[in-house]
Amino acid sequence: MSEQAQEDPYEVTYLSEVEQQFISDMGDMVANHEVRLEALEEKADKPKIPRDxxxxxxxxxxxxxxxxxxxxxxxxxxxxxxxxxxxxxxxxxxxxxxxxxxxxxxxxxxxxxxxxxxxxxxxxxxxxxxxxxxxxxxxxxxxxxxxxxxxxxxxxEHDATDRTLFPSDLSDDAESEGGEGVPAAxxxxxxxxxxxxxxxxxxxxxxxxxxxxxxxxx
Structure with missing residues (x-):
């Protein structure tokens, strides 16, 4: 059997300009979706801050x-x-x-x-x-x-909480949990x-x- 007979009849040997543009657009869409997906995943990882x-x-x-x-x-x-x-x-x-x-x-x-x-x-x-x-x-x-x-x-009007009565051994660590999203008095x-x-x-x-x-x- 000759080499020419063994070629895949469905093999695409060239693309038109329209097809090339379509593939390029599809690649841009996939890349855009990947960026948006990463943003959503980052947002999902952050805890929801309650707001009244x-x-x-x-x-x-x-x-x-x-x-x-x-x-x-x-x-x-x-x-x-x-x-x-x-x-x-x-x-x-x-x-x-x-x-x-x-x-x-x-x-x-x-x-x-x-x-x-x-x-x-x-x-x-x-x-x-x-x-x-x-x-x-x-x-x-x-x-x-x-x-x-x-x-x-x-x-x-009511007096604000007397914070001097908090436990004396509390941490001043800024990264400690709690307090975010709570409005000031x-x-x-x-x-x-x-x-x-x-x-x-x-x-x-x-x-x-x-x-x-x-x-x-x-």
Whole structure:
């Protein structure tokens, strides 16, 4: 059998310019994906730093969306004792965090209810375990004094932790664990600044008056 007869009939002996460009583009795409994959792997190796809702949301649109939901909540639910969320809620950082969490639970319940074709108990659980306990707390003036007085009252200021009482043998190692991502005293309690306007009420302290651990009573 001759040497010519032994040649692979499917062997490509040349590439057109279009084919060469296609192979070059494919190589660039693979290289780009490898770079992105390495970046994702590096990001996955880093621990997630927790940030509260106010810290994460520094745009007016996010606050406006939360405000629309609060207004919808007030308009569509008849709460115990005729309670509702007062209009000065953006001035109370603690209440902002609570309302943001309540909306998150509501969204999860609505989506689960829709996916179940109204055959599940997600909405009932939201009402029983989230919504009504939240509004029942309004009957206690310690929770939110603006509800009872009818006028906006700034949250009481509280002294920062006395750090001189920390154990005396703690390490000063900068690489020790903990502390990252935790806002300094007073930082998380303030609403967005001048570039991120809120509704008319100004921001105030993060803790509620008289009882900083009100949430433990439930």
């Amino acid at each position: 809702w106010i810290t994460r949301n520094r745009r007016d649109a996010a606050w406006a969306e939360l405000a629309e939901w609060v207004d919808w909540l007030n308009a569509n639910y008849s709460m115990p004792h005729g309670n509702h969320v007062p209009k000065c809620w953006p001035a109370h950082a603690g209440l902002v965090h609570i309302l943001a969490g309540l909306r998150s639970a509501w969204r999860a319940a609505v989506i689960a209810d829709e996916d179940s074709k109204e055959q599940g108990n997600a909405m009932a659980a939201f009402h029983d375990y989230h919504l009504f306990p939240f509004f029942n707390r309004f009957s206690d003036a310690r929770f939110f004094p603006c509800v009872k007085g009818g006028k906006h009252r700034d949250d009481a 007073g930082d998380a309690s303030a609403p967005p600044g001048e570039d991120d306007p809120l509704p008319e009420e100004p921001g105030a302290g993060a803790d509620l008056e008289d009882d900083a651990e009100w949430w433990k009573s439930e």
